[in-house]
Amino acid sequence: MRQFSIVTRIGIALSLMVALTVGTLLASYWLSERADQDALAINKAGSLRMQSYRFAWQYLVNPESDTTRELAATLQDTWQHPVFNRLNNGDSKLGTQFRAAQQSWLEVRDELTSGAVDAVQLEQQLAPLIAELDRLVGALQGEAESRIRAIRLIQVLSLFSTIALAGFIAYWLRSRVRQPLQLLTQTARRIGQGDFTARVQHPLADELGVLATTLNKMNDAIGYMYGNLEKRVDEQTHAIQRSNAKLQFLYDMARSIIERSPGYKDFTDIIDGLKHASQIDDIELCLITAAGDKPYLQVQPEDTEEDPCAGVDCAECVTAGGGVSVIDNLRVYRFPLERESHYYGVLVARCDRGDQLDEWQQQLLQSVTDQLAIALSLKQEEEQVRRLALIQERTVIARELHDSLAQALSYLKIQVTRLDKAIAKDNREIIDDVSHELREGLSSAYRQLRELLTTFRLKVDGAGLMNALQTTLAQFEQQSSLQFRLDYQLANAPLAPHEEIHLLQIIREACQNAIHHSQGSEVTIRLQETKEQGISLAIEDDGVGIPEQAEKLNHYGLAIMQERSKHLGGEITITRRPEGGTGVYFFFQPDYLKERQALASSDA
Numbered sequence: 001m002r003q004f005s006i007v008t009r010i011g012i013a014l015s016l017m018v019a020l021t022v023g024t025l026l027a028s029y030w031l032s033e034r035a036d037q038d039a040l041a042i043n044k045a046g047s048l049r050m051q052s053y054r055f056a057w058q059y060l061v062n063p064e065s066d067t068t069r070e071l072a073a074t075l076q077d078t079w080q081h082p083v084f085n086r087l088n089n090g091d092s093k094l095g096t097q098f099r100a101a102q103q104s105w106l107e108v109r110d111e112l113t114s115g116a117v118d119a120v121q122l123e124q125q126l127a128p129l130i131a132e133l134d135r136l137v138g139a140l141q142g143e144a145e146s147r148i149r150a151i152r153l154i155q156v157l158s159l160f161s162t163i164a165l166a167g168f169i170a171y172w173l174r175s176r177v178r179q180p181l182q183l184l185t186q187t188a189r190r191i192g193q194g195d196f197t198a199r200v201q202h203p204l205a206d207e208l209g210v211l212a213t214t215l216n217k218m219n220d221a222i223g224y225m226y227g228n229l230e231k232r233v234d235e236q237t238h239a240i241q242r243s244n245a246k247l248q249f250l251y252d253m254a255r256s257i258i259e260r261s262p263g264y265k266d267f268t269d270i271i272d273g274l275k276h277a278s279q280i281d282d283i284e285l286c287l288i289t290a291a292g293d294k295p296y297l298q299v300q301p302e303d304t305e306e307d308p309c310a311g312v313d314c315a316e317c318v319t320a321g322g323g324v325s326v327i328d329n330l331r332v333y334r335f336p337l338e339r340e341s342h343y344y345g346v347l348v349a350r351c352d353r354g355d356q357l358d359e360w361q362q363q364l365l366q367s368v369t370d371q372l373a374i375a376l377s378l379k380q381e382e383e384q385v386r387r388l389a390l391i392q393e394r395t396v397i398a399r400e401l402h403d404s405l406a407q408a409l410s411y412l413k414i415q416v417t418r419l420d421k422a423i424a425k426d427n428r429e430i431i432d433d434v435s436h437e438l439r440e441g442l443s444s445a446y447r448q449l450r451e452l453l454t455t456f457r458l459k460v461d462g463a464g465l466m467n468a469l470q471t472t473l474a475q476f477e478q479q480s481s482l483q484f485r486l487d488y489q490l491a492n493a494p495l496a497p498h499e500e501i502h503l504l505q506i507i508r509e510a511c512q513n514a515i516h517h518s519q520g521s522e523v524t525i526r527l528q529e530t531k532e533q534g535i536s537l538a539i540e541d542d543g544v545g546i547p548e549q550a551e552k553l554n555h556y557g558l559a560i561m562q563e564r565s566k567h568l569g570g571e572i573t574i575t576r577r578p579e580g581g582t583g584v585y586f587f588f589q590p591d592y593l594k595e596r597q598a599l600a601s602s603d604a
Contacts, residue, residue: 024158038144101132518543
């Protein structure tokens with residue numbers, strides 16, 4: 001529906017006011033003008049009665065006198081006065097009344113001029129004419145009064161119409177102009193005070209409606225730009241805070257790695273800090289050995305009800321490499337810890353299937369992964385340096401023993417042989433007994449010296465404990481008729497260098513005892529992690545079994561094993577097996593498990 005403008009509607013209202021006023025004035029003027037003619041008509045009609053009487057009496061007295069002719073002319077002029085023209089030509093009731101009165105006069109005049117009327121009958125002859133004239137005067141008076149009433153009615157109606165129209169215009173101006181203008185003014189003030197949610201509701205499509213629509217659109221545009229500006233400021237502030245937290249975390253992490261080699265607690269603290277810096281709750285770190293397929297250290301989210309690795313092939317996960325995959329309802333991001341062709345583990349981040357990690361989050365995870373790989377590489381190099389230092393030290397000791405004690409014992413052996421020959425003529429029983437004891441003692445000392453030399457030269461290089469054991473057992477098989485079987489299940493256990501050396505020495509000493517005393521055909525060595533979270537070693541042979549007083553037999557070897565078990569903080573048991581043969585059983589907790597248990601107890 002087309003809407004008129006405010007200016008047009010105000011013009012229409014003013015035009016109605018002017019038209020009402022002008023119409024009222026014109027009607028009043030026209031009716032008042034008619035009222036003036038009605039008064040003249042009443043006056044002329046009333047004068048006809050007197051003129052009729054005077055003419056009749058004068059005519060009866062002297063029909064041919066000048067006075068009679070003058071009265072006749074005056075009476076005729078009165079009947080033909082212009083005020084009666086509308087009565088002569090009209091078909092109204094008043095016109096009929098006028099023509100009836102005029103006809104009555106003509107009849108009276110004819111009778112007078114014919115001489116049929118005398119003075120006595122004149123009153124009677126004029127009575128109908130006078131009655132008709134009275135009725136005509138009354139009709140004219142009634143018409144005049146009706147016009148006066150019409151003027152009054154028009155004035156009253158005009159008054160009330162003017163009041164109603166003025167009230168309607170005032171109401172319209174208040175509802176359509178004043179209130180919208182006040183609302184526009186208030187909205188403009190609110191916008192000036194920064195309230196961009198203010199809106200103007202104006203239903204009409206007039207100038208104020210256009211202004212309200214324009215103001216709303218302007219407010220929407222300003223609010224949108226202001227909101228975008230605030231949003232951008234908040235985003236930039238958040239991005240700066242996030243970058244600051246990320247840089248601070250990377251700095252603290254790099255400093256801690258430089259200061260010391262990270263342990264289990266350090267890795268847990270790093271993952272907790274990474275969760276806070278990256279705003280990712282589900283982050284997991286798995287570290288594996290070079291030959292392992294299961295993590296020896298696994299830092300998982302603490303607030304998860306279910307194990308995220310449940311139902312997942314651990315070996316496939318840690319060796320899957322980097323990339324993104326979808327598992328069940330989770331999107332899994334993998335960041336492998338690699339450096340210089342060495343694989344140390346994987347950092348796993350999970351989110352809902354419908355979500356994705358932002359680029360900055362992936363960059364942060366990759367940076368942390370690279371630093372962890374560097375830290376583990378440095379730790380491995382440091383351990384290798386320690387191994388080399390230990391090997392070098394033992395090599396020096398072996399060389400010193402070889403250059404001093406071994407030569408001295410060899411010399412003593414030669415002297416004993418000479419002693420036997422020199423004292424052959426003395427007390428034979430005592431000399432032979434002493435000579436035999438010296439020979440056996442020197443032989444035992446020489447054998448122990450060679451074993452010590454082999455022990456000192458023993459090395460556990462970068463290939464690990466398993467390779468060293470295989471090399472040692474291969475040497476034993478060459479030196480004896482026994483077969484050695486190795487069941488090695490420590491591929492996922494990151495043993496420290498000194499732990500590897502002590503385990504190797506205990507196994508060597510037990511195998512040496514089996515070679516010299518078991519009289520069996522097979523020796524089995526088992527190394528594995530137990531349910532009690534420790535390292536278990538079992539060395540079993542199928543020989544004659546250890547005697548009851550085993551301390552007298554090769555007591556040096558037993559003492560060496562006891563001493564090394566104490567260095568590792570474990571317990572060693574040497575017993576005779578019910579099915580035959582000897583069993584050497586040793587159990588201890590490695591350092592990395594002790595650190596994990598200490599951290600768990602401190603958190604609890």
